[in-house]
Amino acid sequence: MPTRALVFDFDGTLADTESAVLQSWQAVFREHGTELPMDAWYAVIGTQRTTPAMFALLAEHAPGIDPEALRPRTRAHVLRLLENLGPREGVRDYLETAREHGLKLAVASSSSGAWVNPHLERLGLDHYFDAVLTGDLHKAKPDPDLYLAALDALGTTAEDAIAFEDTPHGVTSAKAAGLTCVAVPNAITGKLDFGQADIVLPSFTAKPLEALLSR
Template sequence: MPTRALVFDFDGTLADTESAVLRTWQETFRDHGVELPLEAWYAVIGTQHTTPAMFALLTEQVPGVDTEALRPLTKARVFELLETLGPRDGVVGYLEAAREHGLKLAVASSSSGAWVNPHLERLGIAGYFDAVCTGDRHAAKPRPDLYLAALDALGTSGGETIAFEDTPHGVTSAKAAGLTCVAVPNAITESLDFGAADVVLPSFTAKPLEALLTR
């Protein structure tokens, strides 16, 4: 069955926002005299539970910490780190190649639209996408709802659509919705298990989109 559409995760896939978020949490924990266990981060990466999980863990390690006061500070630090961030290497090439092949494009992200859409605009890639499905409107990954919503918005089936993900939770979501899934881990997630993905690439520059379309 020919490929008619591509669906991309946002955080960590289109742009390496996860490095900035992880660094912010590591700094926050260290500011309170404790270390963030990476296994706790990996347990929630790619889901909608990162912020509450991190604050719960910090409260467990530092009883009485004022998490409400920390919320605007952590958010501001993330945006400070993201100011100069661009798309991951090779992403724009994939989007341009998809446009040349007449493929439909969507984003499926567990993050909110208030987070995803401004970043897509800032990165200069919002215009490529026919649909943006986010976690404030659909159940987050690893459930399949976001990918099912993307298929519905694009008018394609799972068998005609390739997903691009950077976390095992995301791969689980895409596969549960019936999509072929290409994992493109980043520096934060490259050590995780991507055995459920159909293809694993070290980067978007490792293989041209055309090679995936003819696979």
């Protein structure tokens, strides 16, 4: 059955925003005299629980912190780190090829629309996508809801679509929705277990999209 649609995760997949977010949280933890345990980070990466989990963990080491007071400063730090960030290498080629083949395209992200949409616009990627589904309107990954919503928005079925993810939580979400899933880990997630993925690529430049479509 031919592929008719591609659904991409955003953070860490289309752009490596996760590195900036991690750096920001590491700086916050160090300011409070402790280190962020990476196992705690990996437990929530790719879900909607990152911020509350980090604040809860920080509170264990620094009782009395005010998350609401810290939130604007941590967000501003992340945005500064992201100012010069572009799409991951090879992403634009994938999107151009998809358009040439007439494929429908969607983003399925656990992050909010207020985070995803401005970044897509800043990166110059927004015009490629027929639909953008976000975690403020749907259940976050690893629940399959975002992918099911993406399929509905594109008017296609799971059998006709390929998902692209960079975290095991994202892969779980895509597979639970019935999609073929290609994992493209980044520098932060490369050591995690992607056994559920149908294909694991070290980068988008490792294999052209045509090779995936012809499987």
